[in-house]
Amino acid sequence: MGLQASRVVDLFSGGGGMSCGYYAHPAFNLVGAADVEVGKPSTGHGAIGCNDTYAANLKVDPLTVDLSVISADELAEKMPANVDDLEVLLACPPCTGFSRAISKNWAEDDPRNSLVARVADHVARMKPRVFMMENVPQLLNGNFRHHFTALRDNLQGMGYKVHASSHALSRFGLPQQRERALVIAVASDLPLYTLEDLWRGYEVKAEATTVRRAIASLPKVAAGATHPDDPNHTSTLLKGESLERIAAMPHDGGSWPDLLGHPDTEEYLIPSMWKAVERGRLNSYCDVYGRMAWDKPAPTIKRECSHVGNGRYSHPEQDRQCTVRELGILQGFPSDYRFVGSSRKNLYRQIGDAVPPLVSYQLAWVAQWILTGEKPDLEQVVLPNTSLRVDDFVATEAAQLTLV
Template sequence: MIEAVDLFCGAGGLTAGLRQAKIDVRAGYDIESACSFAYESNNGAVFVEADISKVDPAEIAGWYQRPGAYRLLAGCAPCQPFSTYNLGRDTTKDDKWPLMGAFADLIKAIRPELVTMENVPDVTKHSIYHDFLKTLANEGYHVAAGPVACVDYGLPQLRRRHVLLASRLGPIALIPPTHLMRPVTVRDAIGNLPPVGSGECHPDDPLHKAPKLNELNMRRIRASTPGGSWKDWPNELITGCHKRSSGRSYPSVYGRMEWNEPSPTMTTLCYGYGNGRFGHPEQDRAITLREAAMLQSFPRDYLFVEPGKPVHFRTVGRMIGNAVPARLGEVIGESFMRHVEEIMGQAEDRTPAAAALPA
């Protein structure tokens, strides 16, 4: 019913979610070759290593092959130019800045019935985003866009994203929140994983691997309580930068997660104890790559590295942190499926009843 191509696909978080919603994702495009194995081995779709700004629209259009199917083009461009981490510096020359414009050009050339993108909420503060909205309006798309608290849809993580859905078929909307009454917690997501120690890897899962903490950080995490901060430590454990007034605005670094709450936002450095509240709730270590992936709602058996190949924290952490959470992808997919079903139902209602045959 819906065929999709996933631009800036990364390791396949959005694709995995769309497939859960019964959308046929044919291919994913990304410039990061490291994502190829993860994308193809988990999703049954083709990975194309390419610079989106240089891809021929006819090539992408060629992936849509099922007669009568609606075409979905997803383009979740890298968020670095729009992140709050970049506020205060000139990002107009960032290599990733033109990518949303390249996505808009592909939409104009291909004119798919359906379009989606997601990014950080601050994307709306930039003129290139509003240029993108003008392109959609000029091409006849109905647009629904706004901030989404992912925890309201069952992601075990306090992640906020800007989600855009667009359709040339008619008005569209994201499905209502599914988990307003009870969020999914850290315990729900990773509580059943076997314990591992600092610097250890579980023998049955190369991704269930924690970086090794040095002696000082071991003392720090032992002094940390779930949901607490470095302010709870003895004075000799507090870093010099945190003692300065400028450092007191970062209370969650070197923190432990809480079992009965969602996790903080997973970043590309979420495996590092000092990079945020990425300490395990009770084990004296940072979270493992597998735990980070599951907090991003990837399935427990999702593969990121070929069997037998070394697992590098930086490479896999980047794939996990940059991914569209699979659950958010599923919500987006369900929204499109519901939209198409409504459009098809309206079309059936408008079909004239067959004239009665003469007796």
């Protein structure tokens, strides 16, 4: 690996999900990060407080700057360390404007989408040897994929080799149904390796990506309570009818459609649920207020995961929303990662916005492979204190046939 660690800068750094994997890797040194900390557009800059979480865990104070406005030269000058001829640049702009989960994105090009192409300015200024970006698959195949096309064309014009593909991240051991696009670009004199290359010939056992594996061992807590040994093992307060509705749903994957046909439970259905019944849209709406299933991956954890009414975020058997800690683990964060802030809702948002560190650690190993030519053993890519284990790897059938 060499004696001097490779420098890493993270733009749109959030709560540190992408950086966490590099921080845990001995070959890399985080030298700068930047995030404007937007909670919602209506709340303005600094609202989500993710930079404090980043600093508490990764020992770097991110610059609180608007990357839609600041020039590449000005940003580089503000960085606390030299970023000229950088080894690794990470940039994961907001995915909200591309996501198919938001209906208006089919027709309206969100202004935030332009941040993707703007990243090329920072690449041109810092000249990283390796560049990586994560976003939703619609970055590559959606109605507004021209933003990625512009970025790719600019990178290639600078001499970079570019690879972009989408993946179900459970393929790499994440206990969650999360599909994401990954973009890797390398300088022209470097080899281009990807997660597919890292995992070639191997897969993970099905039980490795279940909710049970990830969070079943955590101690019980009541809705709205905080465990005395872990301030992040805390959930949204539910009471009255909201709590009774969850309590009425069957354990281990139950949801509000299970309340239909029973007069004593139908009273908990809200108007939007009855509209879904009338329109025959149970399948597309049943995750709302639903419980997770023990022996399946969690559903996609989104930024508005702080309430049971926003998705299947209820605990498989306890009558409550999953805690910040539980969703953090399901998002691939180490179990001792500290989420910092006065608003519990914003802690949930920090998690939903994040790149899963369980995966970013693997990306860090891919970057090290690209920079040094030394392919890691798959056993090395397991991020400590996450739900993935070394004994979860199994050779694929094709690999087994090759060995025979």
